[in-house]
Amino acid sequence: MEEVQNSAIFLRPRFQLEIAQSSTVVLEEFSKVLKEKSCEYPSKFSDGHVAIDVPVKQAHFWSPQLNVEVISVTDSSCLIKGLFGPKPQVWTLFMFVHFVLGFLFLCFAVVLYVRVRLGEAYIMPLMLLIFIPLLWILLYFLGRIGKGTGQPQMEDLHQLLIKIIEKA
Known part of the structure; x- marks a missing residue:
């Protein structure tokens, strides 16, 4: 074997x-x-x-x-x-959260682009574009902790x- x-x-x-x-x-x-x-x-x-x-x-x-x-x-x-x-339920939850974060990242990227082009204040969408990847990193480490627990x-x-x- x-x-x-x-x-x-x-x-x-x-x-x-x-x-x-x-x-x-x-x-x-x-x-x-x-x-x-x-x-x-x-x-x-x-x-x-x-x-x-x-x-x-x-x-x-x-x-x-x-x-x-x-x-x-x-x-x-x-x-x-x-x-x-x-388990499939946990995997589905993690994938759902990843897709939501990906969708929000794209939405805030569009909002940031529009605000920059219009010359309006863009600090909030910029902060969210920085914050969302940090959430992705947090999710990755939560998955690693869960794997270690199991x-x-x-x-x-x-x-x-x-x-x-x-x-x-």
């Missing part, structure tokens, strides 16, 4: 595993382990995709979710692609994945 991980700087780390096992066998093992009564990890299955959440008792706002895609390479091998990220749970999910793969 060979694991390839990307840089740790990303907010949504990815990895790949090459397995000398068919994708059908690996997906059956995922299903068997995650649907056991003793398994406390909620999961969802869709074709070759598996989404695994942290146990409900341990979940918090920054809890990660592991999305796994099992891709068949040959009849006797497969590629497992994993993506750690926030790091132990990310490691637990990764260990669960390795355990399932070793059984297959």
Whole structure:
């Protein structure tokens, strides 16, 4: 088993595993382990995709979710692609705030341009054009803090994945 991980700087780390096992066998093992009564990890299955959440008792706002895609390479091998990220609700909230800030940045840039061309006072739109990128930077660091908060749970999910793969 060979694991390839990307840089740790990303907010949504990815990895790949090459397995000398068919994708059908690996997906059956995922299903068997995650649907056991003793398994406390909620999961969802869709074709070759598996989404695994942290146990409900341990979940918090920054809890990660592991999305796994099992891709068949040959009849006797497969590629497992994993993506750690926030739950879809948290990711959607962050993206919505980013889009709103981007829209406001463009609006204030237009207001600044118009005020400069008309020779009117432009201090307020200029201050907002400086303030909005600072909010973007703040959002980035909030995401990094959230990732750090969810790091132990990310490691637990990764260990669960390795355990399932070793059984297959």
